[in-house]
Amino acid sequence: MDTRFLINKAIEARKKAYAPYSRHKVGAVAVASDGGLYTGCNIENCVFLGECAERVAIYKALSSGAKKIVKIVVVTGNKKLSPPCGICRQVMREFNPKLEIVVANLQKEFKILTLQDLLPYSFGPDSFRLGQD
Numbered sequence: 001m002d003t004r005f006l007i008n009k010a011i012e013a014r015k016k017a018y019a020p021y022s023r024h025k026v027g028a029v030a031v032a033s034d035g036g037l038y039t040g041c042n043i044e045n046c047v048f049l050g051e052c053a054e055r056v057a058i059y060k061a062l063s064s065g066a067k068k069i070v071k072i073v074v075v076t077g078n079k080k081l082s083p084p085c086g087i088c089r090q091v092m093r094e095f096n097p098k099l100e101i102v103v104a105n106l107q108k109e110f111k112i113l114t115l116q117d118l119l120p121y122s123f124g125p126d127s128f129r130l131g132q133d
Contacts, residue, residue: 013039032066
């Protein structure tokens with residue numbers, strides 16, 4: 001799927017962000033293995049608990065029946081490209097340790113990363129079996 005098309009979808013999702021406190025709006029698109037597209041935006045509240053756009057998109061995909069996420073595109077208003085936070089990286093790891101991650105800005109500059117780039121030596125479902133008695 002065309003990366004620029006997905007960036008535009010993430011920019012549209014970003015417009016729906018609820019970020020009155022941080023004013024840091026983020027949009028994301030999760031691409032499922034069956035080609036389904038699931039958008040998400042960040043949602044925060046006054047006690048600074050919230051959900052990142054990446055997790056919203058992934059949870060929307062999974063709750064709609066997607067089995068595997070193969071790519072996620074994340075757009076922020078930062079001029080410098082911003083990778084996902086640690087919590088999002090761990091959630092991504094749960095559903096695809098070889099996930100492709102596109103980080104982009106509103107100028108549509110982007111970089112393609114892998115989850116392995118961002119989370120080397122990760123802990124995942126298979127890690128439990130290694131430490132069991």
